[in-house]
Amino acid sequence: MKKAAHFIAFQQDISGITLPEKFTFPFYYEPHDLSKIAAKALQDYLETQTDFEHNFGLDDTQDGLAIGKMFGVLVVQNTEGRLGYLWAFSGKLAERNHHPFFVPTVFDMLEEKSFFKQEEVILNNYNKKIELLENDYTYLKSIQVLSATKIQAEKEIQAQKETIKIGKKRRAALRQNNPEADVEQLNKESQEEGILLKKMTLYWKHHITAAEETVADFTSTINQLKEERRKKSAELQQQLFEQYAFLNQYQELKSLGEIFNGNPPAGAGECAAPKLLHYAFQNDLKPIAMAEFWWGQSPKSEVRKHQQFYPACTGKCEPILRHMLKDIPLEDNPFKTNPAEGKTLEIVYEDNYLTVVNKPAEFLSVPGKDITDSVWSRVKLLYPNASGPLIVHRLDMSTSGLLLIAKSATVYKNLQAQFIQRKVKKRYVALLDGNVNESKGVIDLPLRVDLDNRPNQIVCFDYGKPAKTEWEVLEKRGNQTLVHFYPITGRTHQLRVHAAHQLGLNSPIVGDDLYGTKANRLHLHAESITFNHPVSKESITVTVAADFE
Structure with a gap:
């Protein structure tokens, strides 16, 4: 029997807790009671540990860059039937891969004797050679000489062209005003000026070519080294993808390269979930339940709340976990219900x-990947003779409220134009999980999709699309705040991210299972819409109160 060094037995009596019939569906779950106990034990350890120093951003007096971290727990059963749990962290912790009590990484790139470290030395030597050449005095001087030569050539040639231009005007005037002017002499002057320009052009071309050859001697060597470095780096990456392999319950190994068809995203395999499952399968431990939580300050782009549970990411983890959880019965996938x-x-x-x-909460606006039942499909049955796309705008599946339906393509185009021109006025009501101190304001945070965790959105000032929301407080309800939202733009999850993000209201909408905490429903409702009727041209306002009970 293998002895799992990182297996931690439950210290308290858990005999009254029923084991789950199926393993946790990693991408949407409510943590099992055993997972909560294991997570609480890990959080207590993080609160008091002295094994490492890492600035999670929870202590204002601590030096260094604040970096929050995702941690995971896996409840397991050993071959003797004893229950326990494993701990893991995503990425590195305190710049190390190995710490007491935590399962190791699947492949340790920081191990001194690993092929990665050995190849890294070779790549670093390339970097040093390239850096030395790029900073070589003769090389830098040759670049300056080439630049100065080009500038001087341009200056003198341009001056000669100007001389020719002036001379041409002078000779033209002489020919016009002085019939007795020596035409032959004037033509000779013109020819001499042209010949001088050609000589100057050849002269400077020769000097520029000589200067370029001096520079090229260096750039050719530098480019050759860069190409060799690129090839070495690609080979190392491919070798890493092949060596970075994950087990499943059948002890089948599958590499990153195989899983992602040779192109895995950065950081794939470094999340807590793959580490936990790989260690369990290595040590004959049966996975029972799993959970992951965030510890520390939220990243600037994402919405992450301290101590809150989160699902595994889809971009990096889903393809890996599909292999690792092969034939393990999972809880129902809610995305297929x-x-x-x-x-x-x-x-x-x-x-x-x-x-x-009035769309209910948890109701698709249009058919999804696995589910066709939606507002569109229901309306299509209701109005079988209607033409056009029908659905003028959309609401998130979890958001309830008012949706405009056009019965013809002409009406659809008119209403769509009103949305594009921002003539349609919408008002949402939301209950926020937190106290909002100010009475009203504007949130202006650009958004883009989280490529590693679709459909989540992140704040991105570099590549995000403009997203703007006006808001005002209606009333305070203990530790909750009822607000009105007036979206100026209509980005995916705009109100949810603007409410939850630390640069927004820093108070997620109650029941937000993506950016906050799950509840009976998402407390966000599109309660009012105002538009101009495409035919009668009158202004129409429709209002339906929210039902947050």
């Missing part, structure tokens, strides 16, 4: 041209 089943679509306004419906 129709959330609209048994719910009705209320019509709150209708005429011959358009309809306004």
Whole structure:
């Protein structure tokens, strides 16, 4: 029997806790009681440990860059039937891969004798050679000489062209005003000026070519070294992808290269979940339940709350976990369950041209990847003869409220134009999990999709699309705040991120299972919409109060 060094037995009596029938669905879950106990033990350790120093951003007096960290726990059962748990962290912790009580990384790139470290020395030697050449005095001087030569050549040639231009005007004037002017002499002057320009051009071309050859002697060597370095780096990366391999319950190894078809995203395999499962399979430990939580200050772009549980990321972890959890019964995938089943679509306004419906929470606006039941499919059945796309705008599946439905392509285009021109006025009501101190304001935080964790959005000032929201407080309810949102733009998850992000209101919407804490529902409702009727041209306002009970 293998002895798992990082197996931690439960210290308290857990006999009254029923084991889960299926393993945790990693991408959407409610932590099992055993996972909560294991996570609490890890959090208590983090609060009091002296084994390492890492600035999580929880202590204002601590020096160094504040970096929050995702931690994971895996409840396991050993071959004797004893229950315990494993701990892991994502990435590195305090610049190290190995710490007491935590499972090791799947592949340790920091190990001194590893092929990665040995190849890294070779790459560093290339870097040093390139740096020395790029900073060589003769090379830098040759670049200056080339630049100065080009400038001087341009200056003198341009001056000669100007001389020719002036001379041409002077000779033209002489020919016009003085019939007795020596035409032959004037033509000779013109020829001599042209010949001088050609000689000057050849002269400076020769000097520029000589200067370029001196520079080229260096750049050729530098470019050759860079190409060799690129090839070495690519070979090392490919070798790393092949060596970085993950086990499943059948002891089948599958490398990063195989899993991602040779192109894994940066940091793939460094998350807590793959580390935990790989160690469990290495040591004959049966996975029972898993959970991951954030510890520390939130990153500037993402929304991460201290001590809150989060699902595994989709971009980096989903392909890996698909292999590692092969044939292990998982809890139901909620993304394949129709959330609209048994719910009705209320019509709150209708005429011959358009309809306004009140969409329930957890109800798709349009068909999804696995679920077709949606506002669109319901409306299509309701109005089988309607033309056009029908759905003028969308709401998140979890958001309830008003949606505009066009019964013809012409009406659709008119309403779409109003949205594009920002003539449609929308008002949302939301209950926030926290106290908002100011009474009103504007949030202006650009958003883009989190490429490693779709469909989540992150704040990105470099590549994000503009996203702007006006807001005002309606009332305080203990530690919660009821607000109105007036979105100026309509980005995906805009109100949810603007509410939860530390640069926004820093108070997630109650029930937000992506950026806050899960509850009975997302407490966000599109309660009012104002638009100009495409046919009658009158202003129409439709309002339906939220039902947050």
